[in-house]
Amino acid sequence: xxxxxxxxxxxxxxxxxxxxxxxxxxxxxxxxxxxxxxxxxxxxxxxxxxxxxxxxxxxxxxxxxxxxxxxxxxxxxxxxxxxxxxxxxxxxxxxxxxxxxxxxxxxxxxxxxxxxxxxxxxxxxxxxxxxxxxxxxxxxxxxxxxxxxxxxxxxxxxxxxxxxxxxxxxxxxxxxxxxxxxxxxxxxxxxxxxxxxxxxxxxxxxxxxxxxxxxxxxxxxxxxxxxxxxxxxxxxxxxxxxxxxxxxxxxxxxxxxxxxxxxxxxxxxxxxxxxxx
Amino acid sequence: xxxxxxxxxxxxxxxxxxxxxxxxxxxxxxxxxxxxxxxxxxxxxxxxxxxxxxxxxxxxxxxxxxxxxxxxxxxxxxxxxxxxxxxxxxxxxxxxxxxxxxxxxxxxxxxxxxxxxxxxxxxxxxxxxxxxxxxxxxxxxxxxxxxxxxxxxxxxxxxxxxxxxxxxxxxxxxxxxxxxxxxxxxxxxxxxxxxxxxxxxxxxxxxxxxxxxxxxxxxxxxxxxxxxxxxxxxxxxxxxxxxxxxxxxxxxxxxxxxxxxxxxxxxxxxxxxxxxxxxxxxxxxxxxxxxxxxxxxxxxxxxxxxxxxxxxxxx
Numbered sequence: 001x002x003x004x005x006x007x008x009x010x011x012x013x014x015x016x017x018x019x020x021x022x023x024x025x026x027x028x029x030x031x032x033x034x035x036x037x038x039x040x041x042x043x044x045x046x047x048x049x050x051x052x053x054x055x056x057x058x059x060x061x062x063x064x065x066x067x068x069x070x071x072x073x074x075x076x077x078x079x080x081x082x083x084x085x086x087x088x089x090x091x092x093x094x095x096x097x098x099x100x101x102x103x104x105x106x107x108x109x110x111x112x113x114x115x116x117x118x119x120x121x122x123x124x125x126x127x128x129x130x131x132x133x134x135x136x137x138x139x140x141x142x143x144x145x146x147x148x149x150x151x152x153x154x155x156x157x158x159x160x161x162x163x164x165x166x167x168x169x170x171x172x173x174x175x176x177x178x179x180x181x182x183x184x185x186x187x188x189x190x191x192x193x194x195x196x197x198x199x200x201x202x203x204x205x206x207x208x209x210x211x212x213x214x215x216x217x218x219x220x221x222x223x224x225x226x227x228x229x230x231x232x233x234x235x236x237x238x239x240x241x242x243x244x245x246x247x248x249x250x251x252x253x254x255x256x257x258x259x260x261x262x263x264x265x266x267x268x269x270x271x272x273x274x275x276x277x
Numbered sequence: 278x279x280x281x282x283x284x285x286x287x288x289x290x291x292x293x294x295x296x297x298x299x300x301x302x303x304x305x306x307x308x309x310x311x312x313x314x315x316x317x318x319x320x321x322x323x324x325x326x327x328x329x330x331x332x333x334x335x336x337x338x339x340x341x342x343x344x345x346x347x348x349x350x351x352x353x354x355x356x357x358x359x360x361x362x363x364x365x366x367x368x369x370x371x372x373x374x375x376x377x378x379x380x381x382x383x384x385x386x387x388x389x390x391x392x393x394x395x396x397x398x399x400x401x402x403x404x405x406x407x408x409x410x411x412x413x414x415x416x417x418x419x420x421x422x423x424x425x426x427x428x429x430x431x432x433x434x435x436x437x438x439x440x441x442x443x444x445x446x447x448x449x450x451x452x453x454x455x456x457x458x459x460x461x462x463x464x465x466x467x468x469x470x471x472x473x474x475x476x477x478x479x480x481x482x483x484x485x486x487x488x489x490x491x492x493x494x495x496x497x498x499x500x501x502x503x504x505x506x507x508x509x510x511x512x513x514x515x516x517x518x519x520x521x522x523x524x525x526x527x528x529x530x531x532x533x534x535x536x537x538x539x540x541x542x543x544x545x546x547x548x549x550x551x552x553x554x555x556x557x558x559x560x561x562x563x564x565x566x567x568x569x570x571x572x573x574x575x576x577x578x579x580x581x582x583x584x585x586x587x588x589x590x591x592x
Contacts, residue, residue: 115375118367121372125340125341127340128341128345131344132345
């Protein structure tokens with residue numbers, strides 16, 4: 001991997017983290033922990049892997065992205081705005097009266113392919129998209145990001161059976177494996193392990209990476225095994241980038257106080273300064 | 278109208294899909310190990326590139342259909358109505374209605390079609406459930422000719438809809454060349470004493486009841502309300518104004534279906550005496566459709582009796 005590319009992605013992701021904290025603090029609502037854990041993956045997809053020109057042109061052979069863990073929407077909106085899908089000033093309307101920037105993605109927002117928010121829907125919808133594109137001979141690829149707590153939904157596993165049945169090698173499912181859901185550690189709520197083996201047993205090409213490390217993410221996201229969909233078990237840190245939020249289930253859906261907000265922004269700015277030095 | 282000939286709605290549906298598939302290459306049929314019960318075998322054989330088997334996974338089937346639609350496909354997702362409208366109700370709400378995807382949810386063997394198979398296989402809450410999801414159209418054709426016409430219209434329309442049909446052969450109400458407008462009731466019989474509004478298989482029984490009433494000098498108007506949503510407000514209000522009382526009959530719970538829709542409209546705009554006939558809020562006994570319609574008083578005789586009771590309330 002080109003170190004300059006990685007460095008540039010790290011800077012971008014740090015800026016989007018600042019956007020996330022700002023949006024949630026000002027709206028006084030949001031899902032900060034999961035947004036911070038998954039924003040690196042979304043950064044890799046939107047700033048390196050996917051062809052945004054085709055997406056903006058709504059080309060039939062465009063890549064398609066589905067945020068199945070719809071609650072991690074703040075980073076998604078911040079990226080879409082930064083990539084020019086809608087004006088960046090609109091981010092300040094997030095979760096406000098009559099906004100189109102709902103707390104879960106809706107297709108009213110330019111760049112959002114599919115409304116999500118109820119868990120367990122993204123993978124089956126992505127399977128349908130990949131199947132449609134496969135049958136049309138489209139060159140596009142479908143990426144879907146799921147939560148790890150979401151893996152308890154039965155519909156995920158219905159789709160996990162369908163992906164390999166239809167040999168959807170144009171489909172990549174990513175599990176944001178931050179190990180925490182709203183009630184605590186995933187293994188205490190509903191055991192997911194051995195998660196990679198479970199996907200392997202269902203017939204997926206499985207890659208295990210650190211999802212906060214671009215040098216591991218980029219090769220995994222650009223992997224394609226003929227005849228098989230790819231599942232990326234992407235190990236991440238919930239609340240990544242803000243020291244006092246990291247690895248705490250409490251930050252799943254908590255809004256920082258004024259003091260915490262300034263502390264978070266200071267930390268992220270310091271990190272950004274270090275990166276851009 | 279031929280009162281003795283019968284036809285199969287599901288066969289009319291799949292024959293129409295087979296006619297349309299070569300004309301509309303984007304037309305897809307998705308099913309849930311139900312190609313037999315939907316009668317999709319021929320479609321699957323002749324149009325494998327437009328056919329998707331999802332196995333016994335209704336949630337997956339509806340979401341996958343939405344995904345296919347998001348790539349430009351015109352999707353009919355078909356399976357037993359009992360499973361497709363309850364197990365995957367959230368997928369219908371979110372992936373079909375909220376996403377406004379071009380997916381037609383087609384439930385077969387609806388109502389009491391499965392008879393002795395028991396409560397797991399009855400579909401008497403589907404209209405109530407789907408009717409209050411925004412963006413969803415609700416259609417219940419009454420015979421093969423109407424099913425064929427509505428299937429064609431659904432295929433030529435972009436956007437979500439739900440259509441329910443039964444399993445067994447049903448009496449022909451219409452001639453094969455009959456035409457229909459979605460959202461417009463079809464008046465099958467003129468009358469001034471009361472109006473019977475029916476949908477699906479009940480339309481034929483409503484006509485039978487009207488015959489019986491006629492023999493007693495009572496003239497019932499009969500409306501085939503094959504589009505339960507959007508309801509033909511104009512036809513219902515006109516019927517209330519001109520005939521003074523309304524009886525609804527449906528192969529559905531007495532709660533929240535066609536009767537509910539008509540009552541919501543009338544009570545707010547033109548209240549008249551009304552009777553809602555359908556299935557009671559209880560564990561339905563076992564039997565075939567005909568036995569059950571008689572038992573629950575929604576066959577020709579039962580509807581006639583209901584009409585006479587209703588007329589006593591008419592001022």
